[in-house]
Amino acid sequence: MSGTSVCGGAVIVTNPRSGGGKCARYGVVQRAEGMGAQVWMTSAGQDAASLARDAVRAGARVLGVAGGDGTVSAVAAVAAGTDRPLVVVPAGTRNHFARDLGLDVRDPGLALGALADGEPVRVDLGTVGPRIFVNNVSFGMYADALLEPGYREDKQRAFAAVGPAYLKGEQWVKARVDTPRGTVESPQVVLVSNNPYHLATPRRLGYRLSLATGTLGGIVLKRPAHPPPDLLRHLRDQLWRHEHGPFPADQGALVWSAADITLHGDMEQLDAGIDGEAVRLPLPVECSIRPGALRVLLPKGRPGHCQQ
Template sequence: MDGSEGTPAAAGRATPSVRPAPTAGRRVAAAGALVALLLAITLAVVGFLDDPVRLLVAVVLVTVVAMAGWTALVNRGTPRVIAAVAAGAALLGLVVLLLTGTPLRAAGLIGLVLVSTAAARVALGHDMATAPAGMREVGPAAHGVLIMNRWSGGGKVERFGLEAAARAQGVTPIVLQRGDDLRELAERAIADGADVIGMAGGDGSQALVADVAHRRGIPFVCVPAGTRNHFALDLGLDRADVAAALAAYGHAVERRVDLALIGDRVFVNNASLGVYATVVQSAAYRDAKMATTAQVLPDLLGSGAAGFDLRYAGPDGQLAHPAHVVLVSNNVYRLDSLNGFGTRARTDAGVLGVVTVTVDRARDLPALIAAETSGHIERFRGYRAWTTPEFVIDSDDLLVDVGVDGEALQLAPPLHFRSLPGALRVRTPVDAPGVAPAAAAPRGIGPAVTALVRVLAGRSPADGPAVPVPPAER
């Protein structure tokens, strides 16, 4: 089976709930968020008017730290030493500037921003999220199976007592042993009668078992027992309460989400090429990330670096300029900065998200810093993003370094990426949060202020149907 025709044993459909008017408490939180934001802006403006020279010097020092730090990272020998000394001196000057200025004002500004952010989260809740299509209520699994990777996530399977918890839920646990073939275990479990199968492990293992579930047409349960659990995050699961995900084998909510392919390999999150994918290939990276990165970057980004032989068409269909980072994701990530690849507002849009970043040595650093600081990395001139159902990357290299759902691989080009819309039936607990952070949070200060004003006025922060609530929960 290809997983496209499976019919869940639904006990009834969950209908989109009407967005309720915000409570008095949430309206008070919205007022607090807006007032704190206004005070923070006022404090920043007053500080600039009082001492514009100090602010200008601070900006210059931050720029020097960034550019000198970049130069130190991508060079070796004397240039690295000189740049590191310059970066250290500028950083020391920045610290002195802050300490000899008005630390109370700086602390007050930081405090007001934190208060505004916390109050905004309370005021908005999950009301910015819209209902995923096709969500339905389903009954308990007749023969649920959960495969567990005892080594994943630093031993979360044992730490959270997942094997005993699964048995208590009537779920058959299968604990991976050294030398086991994960795909074979999943196939055998389904052949033996499993009508719901799950995986407790990292995203790479989740993708493999999800592929088996998709091909065999049965529902899948994600148990976040890995290190980062990005897939679980975007499914709206509580990653801090690992055992709670087991409730998806009982009375649960089911919906269809997309999978993505690179060649014939399924991935649930993303595949990265370029700088990051090459750095993580080093055997020393896992134990010494910073040292390994510092050792490898000069060969990748230094003045004599050959660059990456990655050829692909841009959004206009024409051959694109070479990039230092290429990210191909299963649906679109909200990427406000480069300090992490964020979350996805949707996992069912039926598209690949493509992001490329090119940094033209140190001269791009000021613009990159400004884009990062403002949370608008898309304004950086070396940043491009678009969506497509299929994507191809070619290269003259025999093998291309690729990081797929956190796993370091080397694959032969050309690399063919493809979206599989609605391929996977996923079950989640009825009381799970059910919302990815990217779906619940407004993007940018403007939309955030608009949403808070709506709440303050007694209206929902967003229009459209809310996240569905199963009939049994209403």
């Protein structure tokens, strides 16, 4: 498909609210339509997944998505399920998936270049039960912050509201997670990512250097029984050093990679965040990786590089 224009058979599913209206500010709709693509916008009555399914039924050969990571995840699931290539337009606030694809997140419209002469790349997708995730599934402090009123408008306030109880050991994930070093009971944070995050160097902290390793990344943070005075710095240092030696079981941080990661518990459901969207998942929670499940069309001349 590289080098072939697909504009006439493309539908771009767009969330006009993402990124505080980033699509409008950067003229994404006009730029896409100027290239011959159709633009379908989400609304109260039609979400991103339903629009993507409608586009496939209408004969779309390529699916595009302009929005935040939650919108991208919804359309990516349809694209993978129908073997349609996906064009990702980074029109959200954080744009983690687009960033790790190597796209220019400063101007979302530049990603539309993939419609005219896209480079096809295969990347992995994570699954949690029947659901797809492009970035991560989180449990504990981050998942609780998502449930705070006004999280989208003031994320710092939301984390400040839920963080102290976790740092003091008064709140935890009401589950246990299987790890290579045994089962961890009641951690404060569990993060399962679609491919491992880079943690060894501060400059690249939180990036995924590849989206095609065929493995999930697992991070567990558990408050030590005798925490040091600066617990946050201690946990951060443990994460940075995880690649350089064995994990000391009483130090609070564990990082690993695996094809499957499972959480067990005695409760029926567990609060979680999937690509930044608050959900409630039945226990046990089983996460797995689907290697090469998604075809992505990437513009040439992008600033980053998606490793395969």
